[in-house]
Amino acid sequence: MQLMDGSFVAQQIKEELAHEVLTRKSKGMKIPHLAAVLVGEDGASLTYVSSKVKSCEQIGFGSTLIQLPESVSQSQLIEEIEKLNKNQDIDGYIIQLPLPAHINEKAVLMHVSPDKDVDGFHPECIGKMALGMDTFLPATPAGIIELIKRYQIETAGKNCVVVGRSHIVGMPISLLMQRNAYPGNATVTTLHSKSSNIKEVCAQADILIVAIGKPGYVTADMVKEGAVVIDVGITRVADDAKKSGFRIAGDVDFHSVAHKCSWITPVPGGVGPMTIASLLINTMKSVQLKEK
Amino acid sequence: MQLMDGSFVAQQIKEELAHEVLTRKSKGMKIPHLAAVLVGEDGASLTYVSSKVKSCEQIGFGSTLIQLPESVSQSQLIEEIEKLNKNQDIDGYIIQLPLPAHINEKAVLMHVSPDKDVDGFHPECIGKMALGMDTFLPATPAGIIELIKRYQIETAGKNCVVVGRSHIVGMPISLLMQRNAYPGNATVTTLHSKSSNIKEVCAQADILIVAIGKPGYVTADMVKEGAVVIDVGITRVADDAKKSGFRIAGDVDFHSVAHKCSWITPVPGGVGPMTIASLLINTMKSVQLKEK
Numbered sequence: 334m335q336l337m338d339g340s341f342v343a344q345q346i347k348e349e350l351a352h353e354v355l356t357r358k359s360k361g362m363k364i365p366h367l368a369a370v371l372v373g374e375d376g377a378s379l380t381y382v383s384s385k386v387k388s389c390e391q392i393g394f395g396s397t398l399i400q401l402p403e404s405v406s407q408s409q410l411i412e413e414i415e416k417l418n419k420n421q422d423i424d425g426y427i428i429q430l431p432l433p434a435h436i437n438e439k440a441v442l443m444h445v446s447p448d449k450d451v452d453g454f455h456p457e458c459i460g461k462m463a464l465g466m467d468t469f470l471p472a473t474p475a476g477i478i479e480l481i482k483r484y485q486i487e488t489a490g491k492n493c494v495v496v497g498r499s500h501i502v503g504m505p506i507s508l509l510m511q512r513n514a515y516p517g518n519a520t521v522t523t524l525h526s527k528s529s530n531i532k533e534v535c536a537q538a539d540i541l542i543v544a545i546g547k548p549g550y551v552t553a554d555m556v557k558e559g560a561v562v563i564d565v566g567i568t569r570v571a572d573d574a575k576k577s578g579f580r581i582a583g584d585v586d587f588h589s590v591a592h593k594c595s596w597i598t599p600v601p602g603g604v605g606p607m608t609i610a611s612l613l614i615n616t617m618k619s620v621q622l623k624e625k
Numbered sequence: 626m627q628l629m630d631g632s633f634v635a636q637q638i639k640e641e642l643a644h645e646v647l648t649r650k651s652k653g654m655k656i657p658h659l660a661a662v663l664v665g666e667d668g669a670s671l672t673y674v675s676s677k678v679k680s681c682e683q684i685g686f687g688s689t690l691i692q693l694p695e696s697v698s699q700s701q702l703i704e705e706i707e708k709l710n711k712n713q714d715i716d717g718y719i720i721q722l723p724l725p726a727h728i729n730e731k732a733v734l735m736h737v738s739p740d741k742d743v744d745g746f747h748p749e750c751i752g753k754m755a756l757g758m759d760t761f762l763p764a765t766p767a768g769i770i771e772l773i774k775r776y777q778i779e780t781a782g783k784n785c786v787v788v789g790r791s792h793i794v795g796m797p798i799s800l801l802m803q804r805n806a807y808p809g810n811a812t813v814t815t816l817h818s819k820s821s822n823i824k825e826v827c828a829q830a831d832i833l834i835v836a837i838g839k840p841g842y843v844t845a846d847m848v849k850e851g852a853v854v855i856d857v858g859i860t861r862v863a864d865d866a867k868k869s870g871f872r873i874a875g876d877v878d879f880h881s882v883a884h885k886c887s888w889i890t891p892v893p894g895g896v897g898p899m900t901i902a903s904l905l906i907n908t909m910k911s912v913q914l915k916e917k
Contacts, residue, residue: 439758460752463800464792466731468748490821498803500756508755508800511790511815518819520826523803527810529782534812 334591337563337598339476342483343606347392350613354393362624366395367451367616368417368426372410373403373433377569382429388609394616397423407436411444418446424619425451425469427612448622451615454501463508469615474506476607477542477563479614481516486540486561486596493519494538496531496551496584502544502565510540531555548582553589561596565604581605626883629855629890631768634775635898639684642905646685654916658687659743659908660709660718664702665695665725669861674721680901686908689715699728703736710738716911717743717761719904740914743907746793755800761907766798768899769834769855771906773808778832778853778888785811786830788823788843788876794836794857802832823847840874845881853888857896873897 354364367389371382382398389396399413410432417426426449432438447457453471461468470478481488493510497503503523511521519540524531535541535555543551544565556562566584574580583600591597598604646656659681663674674690681688691705702724709718718741724730739749745763753760762770773780785802789795795815803813811832816823827833827847835843836857848854858876866872875892883889890896 439756456752456756456758457749458752459755460748460750463751463755463796464731464748466748490819492822498805504755504800508796511817513790513817513819518817520814520816520820520822522812522814524812525803525805525810527782527805528812530784530812 334594335596337480337484337561337596337603339480339598339603339606340601342480343610345483346479346610346614347388350394350617351392353617358393363424363620364393364395365424365613365616365620366397366422367612368397368399368420368423370399370401370410370413370417370426370428372401372405372429372436375431378429378431385427385609385612388613389616392613394613395422403433405433405436407441410436410441414441414444418444418449423449424623425449425612425616427452449619451612451619453505453615459500459505462505465512465514469618470509470611471501471505472611472615473502473544473565473604473608474509475611475614476604477506477565478509478516479611480563480598480604480607481561484596486516488516488540489518491519491539492537493521493540493542494524494535495521495542495544496524496535497544497546497565498523498525499544506542506544510542543584545584547584549584549586551585551590553586553593556590556593558593559595560593562590562594563598563604564600566600567605626886627888629772629776629853629888629895631772631890631895631898632893634772635768635902637775638771638902638906639680642686642909643684645909650685655716655912656685656687657716657905657908657912658689658714659904660689660691660715662691662693662702662705662709662718662720664693664697664721664728667723670721670723677719677901677904680905681908684905686905687714695725697725697728699733702728702733706733706736710736710741715741716915717741717904717908719744741911743904743911745797745907751792751797754797757804757806761910762801762903763793763797764903764907765794765836765857765896765900766801767903767906768896769798769857770801770808771903772855772890772896772899773853776888778808780808780832781810783811783831784829785813785832785834786816786827787813787834787836788816788827789836789838789857790815790817791836798834798836802834835876837876839876841876841878843877843882845878845885848882848885850885851887852885854882854886855890855896856892858892859897 447455453469507523510519540561542563564583564585569579570582572580581601739747745761799815802811832853834855856875856877861871862874864872873893
């Protein structure tokens with residue numbers, strides 16, 4: 334078994350981007366600038382956003398954190414978004430999800446300009462991705478693709494099983510893994526809550542990608558000997574042994590599964606850091622697209 | 626074995642739409658108007674377009690056929706498209722594909738307003754479909770979904786295998802069959818030219834949808850007893866016995882396969898007529914969306 338070390342690869346990507354920033358600076362070119370909008374004070378959301386902002390600072394990107402109160406109205410939030418759309422200095426921005434219950438998430442995300450949607454959630458981005466056109470890929474699926482590429486995992490003709498059909502991970506990674514490209518060209522089966530024979534189908538996967546948010550869901554009996562296992566789960570589980578009172582758990586029962594795999598992503602330190610790296614890649618891409 | 630009779634269902638849909646047109650007329654409401662753009666003089670394309678225009682006339686829709694010479698430039702074609710986008714009377718329009726080699730099909734289709742794209746090819750339409758939002762569904766996949774619905778075929782938890790990953794059929798029908806809705810909630814596997822074990826995977830399908838354009842590709846050994854088989858193939862094959870010199874052949878070897886199926890679509894008279902019915906449904910929908 335070998336680890337697909339997302340922390341290591343993400344660090345590598347950050348160094349490459351930092352180098353690119355320096356080159357751009359020396360040539361007097363625009364420095365990429367990422368903004369993040371955070372509504373309310375949810376602890377997990379604050380942690381994620383802070384980590385994104387910190388990553389920008391590490392590599393020399395500009396970054397702006399816009400914090401809005403939990404009580405912000407939908408129209409006020411949309412106003413902020415319109416400002417970001419118009420702001421020439423902002424190359425990309427993200428709205429940290431989830432939003433408070435009184436705000437219609439889908440309606441809000443429709444206002445994000447597809448040109449600055451570095452999360453790749455806008456229908457136009459998803460549609461372009463599905464049609465194999467150049468666009469911002471959604472950050473987590475893009476991170477998985479990058480990880481597969483950097484570890485040179487063979488995908489063509491492989492049996493790839495995706496567990497989960499969420500709009501931000503399962504659905505897009507299914508499309509990316511079956512597109513005519515590398516990584517891609519896999520035979521993809523997507524499993525979800527209405528699927529039967531989940532165990533049997535998983536056990537046939539050469540590449541198993543799990544994104545359902547159920548800690549420890551995938552056990553050794555569901556994994557084929559030699560499979561590549563990619564764990565997208567990132568759930569906070571109560572843990573008295575930790576100072577924070579919780580630990581981060583993946584969807585895969587790592588300890589029982591790992592020894593059967595050829596490659597496996599750990600949690601934390603697997604797909605998570607790659608998601609942030611994708612955001613940074615998309616932000617750099619946004620600047621470069623404007624220069625074309 | 627029972628036939629999924631696309632000609633019959635399409636006729637039923639046309640009658641429903643014709644009835645709706647009469648109701649709208651009596652209330653002084655707008656009558657749907659579909660335009661079709663045909664470039665060049667390819668025989669098959671002319672047949673398809675004419676059949677679409679004729680269908681409009683049958684049910685009382687307005688219709689306009691715009692014929693442009695093979696030599697039309699890309700910018701002239703885009704000019705025509707912009708006119709259609711602005712024309713308030715046109716509720717929807719289609720660009721008959723394929724376009725001549727000197728025209729960049731993707732670039733042209735990007736100019737079709739998503740609000741009038743009743744073929745559902747625009748990235749925004751595809752993206753909205755993928756995200757479960759209300760939009761024009763691409764006509765052929767929408768026709769398959771409608772056929773499944775009218776014949777009350779159970780899909781939830783079924784093993785659905787889609788052969789082909791084209792942007793206009795395979796990819797979108799894969800997404801529709803796995804979405805959380807009826808028809809949908811199937812466990813979908815998509816096969817393509819890089820897949821291995823195609824025969825074995827097909828033979829496990831409860832619902833087999835074939836869209837690769839290879840006449841007679843699916844044979845009896847690839848079909849499970851009791852499967853639902855949907856044949857999207859529609860290829861012209863030379864046939865001296867026919868006055869036209871050709872016959873229309875599906876991707877499924879109907880004669881060997883039919884007796885194993887619970888349901889099967891014939892070719893012609895299966896998915897083909899449903900594609901036109903979907904176009905008409907989308908055009909009616911376009912009018913109704915504007916009234917919301």
